[in-house]
Amino acid sequence: MARAPTTADIFNAIAEPRRRQVIDLLAREGPTPVAAIARALSLPQPALSKHLRVLRVVGVVASEQRGQQRLYRLDAAPLHAVHEWASTFERFWTHRLERIRERAERIAEEHHTP
Amino acid sequence: MARAPTTADIFNAIAEPRRRQVIDLLAREGPTPVAAIARALSLPQPALSKHLRVLRVVGVVASEQRGQQRLYRLDAAPLHAVHEWASTFERFWTHRLERIRERAERIAEEHHTP
DNA sequence: TTGACATATGTCTGTATGGGAATATATTCC
DNA sequence: GGAATATATTCCCATACAGACATATGTCAA
Numbered sequence: 001m002a003r004a005p006t007t008a009d010i011f012n013a014i015a016e017p018r019r020r021q022v023i024d025l026l027a028r029e030g031p032t033p034v035a036a037i038a039r040a041l042s043l044p045q046p047a048l049s050k051h052l053r054v055l056r057v058v059g060v061v062a063s064e065q066r067g068q069q070r071l072y073r074l075d076a077a078p079l080h081a082v083h084e085w086a087s088t089f090e091r092f093w094t095h096r097l098e099r100i101r102e103r104a105e106r107i108a109e110e111h112h113t114p
Numbered sequence: 115m116a117r118a119p120t121t122a123d124i125f126n127a128i129a130e131p132r133r134r135q136v137i138d139l140l141a142r143e144g145p146t147p148v149a150a151i152a153r154a155l156s157l158p159q160p161a162l163s164k165h166l167r168v169l170r171v172v173g174v175v176a177s178e179q180r181g182q183q184r185l186y187r188l189d190a191a192p193l194h195a196v197h198e199w200a201s202t203f204e205r206f207w208t209h210r211l212e213r214i215r216e217r218a219e220r221i222a223e224e225h226h227t228p
Numbered sequence: 229t230t231g232a233c234a235t236a237t238g239t240c241t242g243t244a245t246g247g248g249a250a251t252a253t254a255t256t257c258c
Numbered sequence: 259g260g261a262a263t264a265t266a267t268t269c270c271c272a273t274a275c276a277g278a279c280a281t282a283t284g285t286c287a288a
Contacts, residue, residue, distance in 0.1 A: 002274090002275055160236075
């Protein structure tokens, strides 16, 4: 079997940095026409349209005809799955951060009581 | 340009479901030898070894020789980036959930005072 | 050393990519 | 209808996959 298509699911879709940039921009700016996205990301319009298709297929953006242009807006729902999956591992960072903090405090303590 | 290699970064690495399974398993079970992972995931050993290489390159797992076998353990640090990125969009789910809850309460209210 | 076991690597194949360039499709205005 | 603008699609190419299978490498034990 080959690598799964980028349209297979949200995890494959967000593997591409350009697509994460698009998502970030829509989150910041709200609904945005294609040309404005292309300008902001310095991306040729055809390349962007292809990325937008991938994002549409996995349901993380939706488009609305607005006169001559097409407004794309974020639908963050599919990103919830990513967040939830990544949250599973929170305890690992927390533990590591705690260890770092504890060590820092211990060292500081030693320096104060020589 | 072609699609970025799976080893390019953590986002590309976790696009593959098998590799997320490996990560999940190591998070649950702690350090585990290759054969046990292969058995648990019903994955041929060569296929698994290739996935493990990808995960090693992006730094999300590390291996330790343990007698004849090799123990793989999770290093969740790179997943922090994924979690942080996904956290950016938390407000969208929260807002949506709030809207759903408010609507439900309004409807319930209407039913109680007809 | 030889053999048994555990893991890694190489080869093959079909499939899919992301960008560049050209072109097709919509939509609005005259 | 025809021109102008906005967006989508098609064709091209180099690259890289994931799995099946065979084989190499590494490690221990006798």
